[in-house]
Amino acid sequence: MKILFVIPICLSLILSSYAQKPEPCKSPPxxxxxxxxxxxxxxxxxxxxxxxxxxxxxxxxxxxxxxxxxxxxxxxxxxxxxxxxxxxxxxxxxxxxxxxxxxxxxIGVPHDAHFLHQFVLGSSSIQGQGLLVNNWNGTAQETKEPYLLTFTAFGCVPLYTLEFTPQGELDLMTSFFDLVExxxxxxxxxxxxxxxxxxxxxxxxxxxxxxxxxxx
Amino acid sequence: MKILFVIPICLSLILSSYAQKPEPCKSPPxxxxxxxxxxxxxxxxxxxxxxxxxxxxxxxxxxxxxxxxxxxxxxxxxxxxxxxxxxxxxxxxxxxxxxxxxxxxxIGVPHDAHFLHQFVLGSSSIQGQGLLVNNWNGTAQETKEPYLLTFTAFGCVPLYTLEFTPQGELDLMTSFFDLVExxxxxxxxxxxxxxxxxxxxxxxxxxxxxxxxxxx
Incomplete structure (x- = not known):
């Protein structure tokens, strides 16, 4: 009988752990x-x-x-x-x-981008003092140049994109702000x-x- | 008689406009x-x-x-x-x-810093997708070098500090993250x-x- 309870619990644990790994995403249209x-x-x-x-x-x-x-x-x-x-x-x-x-x-995180880490810009202690974001990196398909992206964890809103030369020098930095859907x-x-x-x-x-x- | 209504309305308008101008602040202790x-x-x-x-x-x-x-x-x-x-x-x-x-x-915005502008990092459309922040600039007292600060509008939490050489080249950039009070x-x-x-x-x-x- 116990197994009937254990299986759904295990399944939900597996699913929730999958759900927590951020996936590449499209920004609001x-x-x-x-x-x-x-x-x-x-x-x-x-x-x-x-x-x-x-x-x-x-x-x-x-x-x-x-x-x-x-x-x-x-x-x-x-x-x-x-x-x-x-x-x-x-x-x-x-x-x-x-x-x-x-x-x-x-606008979004390319499907082949690599998830780097999740962090809070500012503080997570009090609402309105921090923003949960994800960092992604990858290589642009056409130019083979490396990039680094920062998007919000919720809503896939763009914050920063950095593109680098093959030598690792900063080539282009874009900062997004005052966005509305x-x-x-x-x-x-x-x-x-x-x-x-x-x-x-x-x-x-x-x-x-x-x-x-x-x-x- | 009307003047009795007008005076408090004018006063509250003046006070609310003052309240909205961000002031230099100390970060959480x-x-x-x-x-x-x-x-x-x-x-x-x-x-x-x-x-x-x-x-x-x-x-x-x-x-x-x-x-x-x-x-x-x-x-x-x-x-x-x-x-x-x-x-x-x-x-x-x-x-x-x-x-x-x-x-x-x-940690905080120096009392003689100059308020530049307020903006939303990310989107203000949906909660959790944006962060209201203030930009400040000024000149360091000792070195006379210019700086640019980004702090949250609520709570005075540090996000970025940039220091420049007198020639305007970026000297030092600090990014704060994963903060807790x-x-x-x-x-x-x-x-x-x-x-x-x-x-x-x-x-x-x-x-x-x-x-x-x-x-x-």
Whole structure:
């Protein structure tokens, strides 16, 4: 008779221990927020406000940055299903459209990433003073360069991505913050009317985009 | 008559707007956890487990690190009231005691730090997916070097400290994690008996410690 009690208990213990090992994950499909990009090798710092729609495969990003002594500002709309990259200049009502060949990629932890460890940013003693996060590492498929990712343990929300050169030097660091789930204004993914009659130019001859960040 | 309603409403609006401006703060007086230190200029990486007692003015720290190709491990007990710095070697039951002249400093945001901005690390949409934090900057009193601090908005828990050279290059970065309030084993602040008979050497001729981190 006892065995009837023991088997379910053992099974639930096995299942709960499996459940505790974090698995690669996809971030929420609708996200808005901000990020900073730092590329020490290029003396590049960028601040971006973005809207991300994994259902419609659309990304809108306003980027302001500094490369060396040059500052820049870009308003970009990436419509992956349509295959067009819009560079929008509201101040003079112009638009540059280029073909977008890249596949849409979800924000998330790649399926072949390796779980490193779980930790609390800050304190776990009192609610609101800490955040449970997971660290992952791996090697980018295209470039074979190592990366390190920090995502929240609950909800798979991105916090940091670091990419390194094969020599182990920091190549690119991205920090995400002020994220909210959902799209406040779905119009952000609709190109302005002054883009309608603009011809789509062939895709730029740039190095293959490696990640969500590169596409921005 | 209306003025009797208007005055308290104006007062409460003024007070609530004051309350929302973050103020420099002290971290919880009893903290245990881990931190990493990265000094790119010295090719130095250190991982530390520490116990911090601001009531008794005691710090215990186990540090393991790599400077260039050299690895090191240090077990250090800092008793500020007694004015002694213990370097403890359990493996051969030896102890080096040096005079500790530095004043105890609380972990926290210095009173003259400048509030930069408040943001959410991760997402504020769902509980457990984000952390409300404040960024502060300022100039270290002794070295006149600029710093940037990230502390939780609630509880003043340290997350990151960055120190820069006067040229704006990153000098030192500290990340705190897995913190808990309280001291699990108060014995960590009691030197082992094999230290009792050891003579206290004069303080080392080192550059003035600038912060909590330097003292570790």
């Amino acid at each position: 609708l996200l808005e927020g901000a990020l900073t990009v730092f590329m020490p090798g290029h003396h590049l710092r960028v601040f971006e406000k973005f809207s991300y729609d994994a259902y419609g495969q659309n990304i809108r990003v306003l980027a302001a940055g500094k490369e060396g002594n040059q500052t820049f500002f870009v308003d970009r709309l990436l419509l992956f299903r349509e295959g067009v990259n819009y560079e929008i200049h509201y101040h003079n009502q112009t638009c540059i459209k280029t073909a977008l060949k890249d596949q849409f990629r979800h 959902g799209i406040e204004d779905p119009d952000v993914f609709i190109p302005p009317s002054f883009c309608d009659s603009v011809e789509v130019l062939p895709a730029k001859e740039v190095a293959q985009a490696r990640s969500f960040i590169d596409l921005l | 009893l903290l245990e956890g881990a931190l990493t230190v990265f000094m790119p200029g010295h090719h130095l990486r250190v991982f530390e487990k520490f116990s911090y007692d601001a009531y008794g003015q005691n710090i215990r720290v186990l540090a393991a690190g790599k400077e260039g190709n050299q690895t090191f491990f240090v077990d250090r007990l800092l008793l500020f009231r007694e004015g002694v710095n213990y370097e403890i070697h359990y493996h051969n039951q030896t102890c080096i005691k040096t005079a500790l002249k530095d004043q105890f400093r609380h 309280g001291i699990e084993d108060p014995d960590v602040f009691i030197p082992p008996s094999f230290c009792d008979s050891v003579e206290v050497l004069p303080a080392k001729e080192v550059a003035q410690a600038r912060s909590f981190i330097d003292l570790l």
